[in-house]
Amino acid sequence: ELYILLHQLLVEQHHLxxxxxxxxDSQEESKSTRIQREFDFLQKTVKHEVHASVTLTGGCGPTTVCLTPVEKVENFWTKVFVENPDLIISCDKTKSLKDFGLAGKLKQILGETSLEWKPDANLIKIRKNNTTRTVAITFLETMRSAEDLIQISNIFRQSFENLSRVVVVTSWExxxxxxxxxLIERIESESKFDIxxxxxxxxxxITMEQxxxxxxxxLHHNHEANLYANSIC
Known part of the structure; x- marks a missing residue:
């Protein structure tokens, strides 16, 4: 496994x-052919997972699981039950409670799992095998402009404060x-990035546009940081 990882890094270094x-370097690199080279290499070498499960580390909580929507709603809630998160963040603006199997109902039974939606508190109670777990849920909209995307990403990161485990439901959008x-988390700690x-x-x-x-x-983040630095000089 280590050999495979080292080989992968060497191939990436050779090509990119x-x-x-x-x-x-963000201003210089944004004008170069690097973006196209990196994207083309990703398309050729990375197998995109339809239902990926990724653990994020750092300021976004010690064990944050990022999930794409699963084929069966019951499978999703089984995963949530196992992860036992404090919060579910749905990042896709097309998502609704209907997508999570509630379909306008306050209660729903999905196989061995039952759900109870508490709309006044944005809470969902999950019952399985005589065990009940309560999880909060919040929705964030996808943004397309750089300024709006930075703002919503900051809100996204702030959502993790004082929480130990969060499930993030996302999609390619x-x-x-x-x-x-x-990226911003690492920039704030090291002033470095690796898209x-x-x-x-x-x-x-991910698309080329994204x-x-x-x-x-x-580039926008760097510009804003420079403006702030100049204003306090």
């Missing part, structure tokens, strides 16, 4: 060069928000 960059939250590896590790489908948008977001 160094992808771990400083924030100051909103994977940029998840990726950007990881290629963030997207590669998520293994979720990939370019991540670079635009970092």
């Amino acid at each position: 060069g160094n992808t771990d960059l400083h924030l100051a 909103s994977v940029t928000m998840v990726a950007l939250s990881q 290629f590896r963030i997207v590669r590790d998520l293994k979720l489908f 990939y370019e948008l991540l670079y635009k977001c970092l």
Whole structure:
């Protein structure tokens, strides 16, 4: 397994060069052919998972699970029950309680799992095998402009405060928000970023437009940081 990882890193280094960059490089790199090279390499080498499960680390909680919607609603709630999160964040603006199997009902039975929706408190009670677990749920909308995406990514990261475990329900439409939250977190701690590896590790489908948008977001973030630094000088 270690050999495979080392081989993968060497192949990436050979084709792409160094992808771990400083924030100051964001303006230069956003104008280069690097974006196209990285995206093309991702398309050729990364197998996009239809129902991926990814563990995010760092400020977004010690064990945050990122899930794409599963084929069966019952399977999703079984996964949630096992993870026992404090919060579910749905990142896709097309998502609704109907997508989670409630379909306008306050109670629903899905095989061995029963759900009870508490709309006044945004809570869902999950019962399985005589065990009850309560989880909060919140919805975030996908954004397409760099400014809005940065703002919603910050809200996304703030949602993790004082929580130990969060399940994030996402899709290809909103994977940029998840990726950007990881990028900004590292930028704030190290002033470095690696868009290629963030997207590669998520293994979720992403379009060229979304990939370019991540670079635009970092360029905007760098611009705002420079304005702030100049204002306090």
